Amino acid sequence: MSVLSDPGAVKALLDRHGLRLSKGLGQNFLINPSVCPRMAAASGAADSAGVLEIGPGIGVLTWELAQVSQKVVAVELDKRLFPLLEETLSDCGNVELVQGDILQMDLARLAEEKFGGQPFCVCANLPYYITTPVIMALLEGGLPLHSVTVMVQKEAAQRLCAPPGVRACGAISVSVHYHSQPKLLFSVSRGSFLPPPHVDSAVIRFDMRPAPPVAVDQESALLQVAQGAFAQRRKTAANSLSASLGLSKPLVEEALLSIGVPANVRAEQLTLKQFAALSNRLQLSGGSQK
Numbered sequence: 532m533s534v535l536s537d538p539g540a541v542k543a544l545l546d547r548h549g550l551r552l553s554k555g556l557g558q559n560f561l562i563n564p565s566v567c568p569r570m571a572a573a574s575g576a577a578d579s580a581g582v583l584e585i586g587p588g589i590g591v592l593t594w595e596l597a598q599v600s601q602k603v604v605a606v607e608l609d610k611r612l613f614p615l616l617e618e619t620l621s622d623c624g625n626v627e628l629v630q631g632d633i634l635q636m637d638l639a640r641l642a643e644e645k646f647g648g649q650p651f652c653v654c655a656n657l658p659y660y661i662t663t664p665v666i667m668a669l670l671e672g673g674l675p676l677h678s679v680t681v682m683v684q685k686e687a688a689q690r691l692c693a694p695p696g697v698r699a700c701g702a703i704s705v706s707v708h709y710h711s712q713p714k715l716l717f718s719v720s721r722g723s724f725l726p727p728p729h730v731d732s733a734v735i736r737f738d739m740r741p742a743p744p745v746a747v748d749q750e751s752a753l754l755q756v757a758q759g760a761f762a763q764r765r766k767t768a769a770n771s772l773s774a775s776l777g778l779s780k781p782l783v784e785e786a787l788l789s790i791g792v793p794a795n796v797r798a799e800q801l802t803l804k805q806f807a808a809l810s811n812r813l814q815l816s817g818g819s820q821k
């Protein structure tokens with residue numbers, strides 16, 4: 532929506548509603564007119580039952596999503612924005628605003644209630660402070676999700692897209708690649724926001740996999756092993772796993788050797804297949820094994 536990309540008009544709108552932006556809620560609004568249409572087009576919103584937006588802010592991305600999607604459900608935490616959103620989205624009959632904290636919501640119930648359990652997608656310019664928990668909740672939630680298109684800090688985007696086995700990866704990369712195929716779509720400079728943040732951003736899309744690429748006995752164990760292996764990144768995977776999961780070091784080293792990797796391997800050197808084999812081998816049951 533062109534008026535929401537004009538910094539002067541946005542400031543006047545916020546003033547008229549007596550609103551001061553909250554840093555704590557990550558309120559950096561997009562004012563670059565080319566970004567929202569690109570995100571909406573890339574999100575797959577046109578081809579699914581609907582789209583869930585997290586944090587509509589003043590509605591600039593919401594409005595674009597409403598042009599391409601059957602239904603937009605936008606969850607916003609900040610109550611103060613609702614009168615303003617009613618105004619900016621007054622011509623969008625297919626938008627439903629929901630007030631609440633996305634981290635506290637039962638996402639499976641929300642998906643059932645709002646999209647009738649049909650495949651939906653997510654598209655959002657995420658507040659940076661909830662990037663990891665939101666992405667984990669979406670990927671690990673067993674939701675009927677088609678894809679997740681999000682704007683995040685550039686460094687976070689690189690880590691999220693890095694496959695297990697390369698230096699830039701982390702525990703979250705294991706979950707990301709197990710559940711989806713991530714793709715870095717485009718970069719967005721800090722000057723594209725009002726007010727500008729201290730870092731640049733990037734838009735990434737996770738295309739959910741119809742079936743996992745590796746076989747694991749217990750999905751929760753895969754995540755536990757990944758988090759344990761990366762908990763002390765500077766140490767070997769065996770040291771980190773034994774310290775964080777309370778496993779004996781010889782037991783972990785034996786498991787590593789049995790899957791064909793050296794006992795002194797580091798977490799960032801393990802591929803997704805090796806993480807899967809290791810989690811199957813260690814057979815975690817929620818408790819510790821000494």
Ligand code: SAM
Nearest residue numbers: 556560561586587588607608609632633656658
């Ligand atoms: N979509 C808008 C845009 O692109 O200009 C705003 C994005 S702004 C980076 C993040 C938005 O998320 C803010 O409107 C903020 O109030 C909202 N928000 C912050 N924490 C939230 C939470 N836990 N649940 C839902 N919304 C949240």
